[in-house]
Structure formats: structure tokens, C-alpha cells
Amino acid sequence: MLMSFAPLPDLILEPIIRNALMEDLGSYGDVTTRAVVPHNTRYSARLIAREAGIASGMQTAAIAFRLVDPALTIKCLVPDGMTFTKGQTLMEISGNAGSILSGERVALNFAGRLSGIATMTAAFVENTRGTCARITCTRKTTPGLRLVEKQAVLHGGGFNHRYSLSDAILIKDNHIAAAGGVGNVLSAVRTTASHMMKVEIEVDQLEQLAEVLELGGADVVLLDNMDNETLKKAVDMVNGRLKTEASGNVTIDRISAIAATGVDYISAGALTHSAKTVDLGLDF
Structure with a gap:
């Protein structure tokens, strides 16, 4: 069990x-x-x-x-x-x-x-054994079935990401582009978000990560489509100041290597869209 x-x-x-x-x-x-x-x-x-x-x-x-x-x-x-x-x-x-x-x-x-x-979730979780990484799902679920599919991830030993857009603030690349940059979105979050609302921001380059760390305002950083070497550098840069989440191109063959970089979370859409x-x- x-x-x-x-x-x-x-x-x-x-x-x-x-x-x-x-x-x-x-x-x-x-x-x-x-x-x-x-x-x-x-x-x-x-x-x-x-x-x-x-x-x-x-x-x-x-x-x-x-x-x-x-x-x-x-x-x-x-x-x-x-x-x-x-x-x-x-x-x-x-x-x-x-x-x-x-x-x-x-x-x-x-x-x-x-x-x-x-x-499938249990197989992913097994490949993180001995690390701090938690396997989480995403919102890439079958329309109308999100609740039961996310419950299935829990049954497999994984964890849930957001259930809906209203659960937490997740600033992605398109938000950053539409708002005019990392500085603008983090400034807006500080002035508008509830103190009860967690904030996560997506970056795909170490230069963006450095800007996030300098400006502050986020609780979690999503490291998007980074190779394993870059993920390790990103975790070292963060040095515990934020929670780190690896996402993008997450396959069963890569899980062990991604977990070994020291990230806190690994999110995989495949758990619900490709099982x-x-x-x-x-x-x-």
C-alpha cells in the first residue's frame, strides 16, 4: 500500500x-x-x-x-x-x-x-527515491475530469499542483511578455496579491532567475525546459531562498537525473495526459 x-x-x-x-x-x-x-x-x-x-x-x-x-x-x-x-x-x-x-x-x-x-505516478515517484523531490501533476487534464484525475495522482504517491487558475498565482512566460518584463509582474504581485496567496514565477534562463532573486516577491520558481546541468546551476543559485520546480520535457527516463539536481518539485503533464x-x- x-x-x-x-x-x-x-x-x-x-x-x-x-x-x-x-x-x-x-x-x-x-x-x-x-x-x-x-x-x-x-x-x-x-x-x-x-x-x-x-x-x-x-x-x-x-x-x-x-x-x-x-x-x-x-x-x-x-x-x-x-x-x-x-x-x-x-x-x-x-x-x-x-x-x-x-x-x-x-x-x-x-x-x-x-x-x-x-x-504511472507511482513509477515516477519510485525514480525520485532518496531525493527531496516531489512529483506533481499539472492542469493538463481531461476537461471535466480534473478532480478525479488529480485524486489518482495522489493515489499513486504524487502531489497536486493547482486545481484551478484561482488557487495560486503562477506567472508564466506569456504573462511576463504581456506585462512588459519580470520586474513589472513581480511589482504588480506585491501590490495586488493577497498575503494568503502563493506566488510562482516561470523562468527559462539563468539570467531571468537572477533577476527574480534580486527583485524578490516570489515563493516558488518554475525552471522551465532546462537541461539537467542548468537545473543544477539554478538550484545552486537559489540556495534555498525559494522553492524550485522543474517542468518541461519530464519523462520517466529523466526523472532520476532531474531529482538529483536538488529541485523541490518536478511537475509532469504526462501523468494525466499520457498515462x-x-x-x-x-x-x-
Whole structure:
């Protein structure tokens, strides 16, 4: 097990899952099941892993089945954040067969997708072992699914970056260009930002970093698309005065080397936009 997680209230997740169910059920429901399965047929099914991974989306899968039919009995055997092996049963569902069949695809889509994110995150985290670096996700998420995808990153042992544009100030290269330079954005932040709001600024050159350090006003510096040697120089320049975040061209092959530079955070959009879905199946 990576970590024990208190689940989010189902109420928060239900709108996301309800939308997915409505998309799948369409305007007239599961016509195949209604046509061929007698309405009072009862059955038991097992959600089975066809490959190893880290569980995520178990809560969402359970909600999907319950939204279709609150009378279904659902037993989660591998909670979110737990490892599982090939062939292991993750969940048992029993009750009306038609209800199970109608919720199957949405439940599997969420569980497979989110377990893929958690599994990929765990692989990234493993490559930082022995360093101070934390793996974080980004806002490069599937529209409408950010909440559950970011939860999957947590289940894999990673950490979350901003959930939305309103969480913290992150000054990127386009902000700097539009405002007329590093000095202008940092001056504006000092006069307008709440004292409760963290400030991060992106730089892609050591000269920019030197200007940020001289002017002050930031809490975190995002070191964008720097090679490993430049990252090390940047960390040495900062010398603990700011938190450092490496971002851009972050792959599993580079993680160990990036972490070794001494950065505090490594953000990777790949965790949510390039994770491979874990193969899960529902067997009656």
C-alpha cells in the first residue's frame, strides 16, 4: 500500500459520474440489456485486474453502479491507493443483472483510466527515491475530469499542483511578455496579491532567475525546459531562498537525473495526459 486515503464525499464526485452515465445510457437507456435480460434476473460480478497496478477509481466505479441502482451490493476489496496484481479481484458487485450491465462500461472506464494515472505516478515517484523531490501533476487534464484525475495522482504517491487558475498565482512566460518584463509582474504581485496567496514565477534562463532573486516577491520558481546541468546551476543559485520546480520535457527516463539536481518539485503533464489505461474487466 502506498498511502491510506480518506475518500472524498460521494456528493462531490456524483455530478462527474452522472454525466458519464447519461452520455453512455443515452435518451432511452440500455436497450440491449432491456431486450435480452429478464428484468428480475440477479447476478454477481467481479471487477478483475488483467494486469498489475495501483488502484484508483474504485470509489468512482462504486458510485457509477449505485447511481444506476442503489439496491446493488458493492464490496470494494482493493481500495484506492493500494497495489494489485494481475488476476486479483478488486470489487464484487451483486444484485440486478441489468443494472450491473448498464453501469459496467462507465465504471470500467473510470477505474481503468484512473488506475493508469496512479500506476504511472507511482513509477515516477519510485525514480525520485532518496531525493527531496516531489512529483506533481499539472492542469493538463481531461476537461471535466480534473478532480478525479488529480485524486489518482495522489493515489499513486504524487502531489497536486493547482486545481484551478484561482488557487495560486503562477506567472508564466506569456504573462511576463504581456506585462512588459519580470520586474513589472513581480511589482504588480506585491501590490495586488493577497498575503494568503502563493506566488510562482516561470523562468527559462539563468539570467531571468537572477533577476527574480534580486527583485524578490516570489515563493516558488518554475525552471522551465532546462537541461539537467542548468537545473543544477539554478538550484545552486537559489540556495534555498525559494522553492524550485522543474517542468518541461519530464519523462520517466529523466526523472532520476532531474531529482538529483536538488529541485523541490518536478511537475509532469504526462501523468494525466499520457498515462496508459490499466486493463480491467468485469466478469459475471
